[in-house]
Amino acid sequence: MKPIKRNLTLLRHLVLPVLLLITAYIAIRYYNFVNSIPLDITEDSQYEYHFAMITNGQNNPYWSAVYDGACQAAAPYHAYVELVGNNLLDDNSVADKLDMARYCNYDGILVYPEDSSDVERNINSLVSDGTPVITLQRDSDASNRQAFVGVNDYFLGQAYGREIKGLSQDNFHYISVLFPGSTFGSENRKWFMQGLQNTLGSDNYSIDFRVVKDDNGLSNSENIIDSLITGAGDHRSPDTIICLDNQITELAYQIISDRCMLERTSIIGSFMSDSILNYIDNGGIKFTIVPKPGDIGAKAIEELIRYRNYGVANYSSSVDLMIVDKNNAYDLQEDSQ
């Protein structure tokens, strides 16, 4: 009888704590649930500056990385960087975004400029309105932009040349460069080709280029790549195609892989998207060369802040280049995910 009585006494003493614990557990669960998903927009911190970043590919992982670098660099200065167009329904051109930016009263603009007079004009309008403009990666040196942060086209050509040399082809090598016409103007193309040719030399390498034109969102890149790999005219198909745009790079891979010519023609790309990283990882694309995205964003913000504080900025700032190949493609894919 005694053990039963003892057990009952123990039970009586345990009932209340157990019930209270269950109540507390349920209350905490409910509280956590209610607070896990915020209902309203809550903003504790306000910023001092409102900067805008304008590109033609805001959803691209590369530009996302540039944007992240810019945001990190802006935070200590209490500056907020808005990726223009990220939340807009209509995807405007860089020129239109720059035009719209005039009416948004930004404190500064980072822009990846297209090679067009509209872009130049809008940059000039912004600058004349008192909004500093920093060009990213590609320069618009004809405009009144305050600073450029990126890699000189000559150095970029040299970098591609060094990497191609490293592939150690013994035989004569035919290389074709595909320039996106919207971002590589004639001057840019000239400097890039100069850098590439000076690095590779002309003994073992034959280099030519094609310009891919963009006509209201539709390009002629497919025709150009088709004609290249089928060896139209007196040309044979190139041993290496250098694509200086992510769309051209992805399209080249698609066409060449469809024709099972990846063994015959190597693809060297530019930028990095999820698809490009995936192709590099599976060996379809040899590598791409991009300016280090975080550095570009950070340096651009530094220049903006410098301009806002002192009224001057470095006319041109260089950043390091990053080779994306099979060694780091997977890690970068993981990072972007």
Next chain:
Amino acid sequence: MKNPAKQFNVHHSIRKRLIMPVIVVLIVLFAINFTMFLSVNKSIDSLNNVYETSIEINALQTNLRELHDCFTEYLNTRSDTSLRDYRKQYDDLANLIKDYNNSIVSDPVLILEKNIRNISYNYLSCIDTAVQKKQLKSSDYRVYYREAESIYNYLNNNIRSLNVLRFESNSHNYEVVYKSLKNLESFILSILAIMSLILIWIVYVIVDSITRPLIELADKAMEVEAGNIDVDIPNPKYQDEVGVLSSAFAQMLAGIKRDIQEIRLHARRELEMKEKELVTENLLKDAQLKYYQAQISPHFLFNTLNAGQQLAMMEGAERTYSFMENTASFFRGQLRGNGAVSTIHDEIELIDHYMYIMNVRYSGEFIIKKEINEKLDNVSFPGMVLQPIVENSIHYAFPDWPDDKIKEIMIHTYQSGNTAVVEIVDNGIGITESKVHDIMAGPVTPTKVGDSSNTQANGVGLRNVRERLRLYYNSETVFNITQGEFGGTLVTITVPISK
């Protein structure tokens, strides 16, 4: 360390002990429900906000479209109506826009609001300029119109985007609110269930704490009913009504036990009293018998002595007359005092008569000395107590006493506290310890009156005196006999003055 909750319970009535936990649980329930209702209200407000923000954005969009239409119409027609409408729409848009966010924050919705606000103000400025140019009939208004068209498109794009973002945010909010309401329902039910369990448990514990001592008390009462009054009633844990009842029952039992003990003690005392009464009665009967036996003789003697006294007076024999008078007074006193309540004064007077007779008989051998406290003369005193002591001294204190030595008996009365002390001391041979013991503890044996062989002529001995005093005052210390300080025998009688 004492449990405060238990301490709280210890001094509260059953009603309070039942009501307080229930009130506490109800308050907790009320607080929980109140919080829940606040949460529900907040959720409902959020749901309302979903619609309000959508309505606001739609109003902005409509207003912007109408303003642009009025603006375009005015530029095309320059009519007063279109200008009036334009002004109205202009002001409306300005009013709508002023509440939009103007802070630099990281939330995409708020930053879009800021952009819309800035673009709107730029748009308003642009169209205002265009209208002014038109009013001034300047052809520049076309430049501003085209710019306004661009801004209008940007603004529309931003407003539509805001609408979508708000919709996404509101959809998300709606989902959250819906989920939280569903969870709230489960939460309230769970809390109510648990609170009910807690309440049941508390009521069970309290009822158990009330009924358990009652059951125990009932068991003890049954034992008492069966005749066992030595049951142990445990101290009650709580000083509530049951605790009071239990304490009262324990006190009642203790009272019964005490009463029983007192009754037993009284019975024993009564028995002893009856025994004493029997002894006293025997002694009295004995004394009475003696009294009746002796009554004839003193009366006869008394009358005879009176006759002799008159004869001596007629013959002029004064000494004989005096002797006869003292003898008559002695017998009178003896006749009065035997067995009755007297006073110290009467008793000492009786001794005086007795000593006169004895000195006549023994040729004035005995000297009686007195130190009397007259304040004690009227103190009650049993009759025929002192005379036997003096008589005892005359008979036993001076055997073979030399003729040249005085035979002295001293009577001393004084007050000691609330008692009157009578000391009778002689300067005789004193008394042995065995005799003292015999007098103080020996049995009382009645003597026959008129037994001439007995040296105690009046038949009342010292033991008789001792016992009479003991019975009269119900005290063992009233009579004492010792060796005197300067020899002789000292008898000390200590009686209460109030008696």
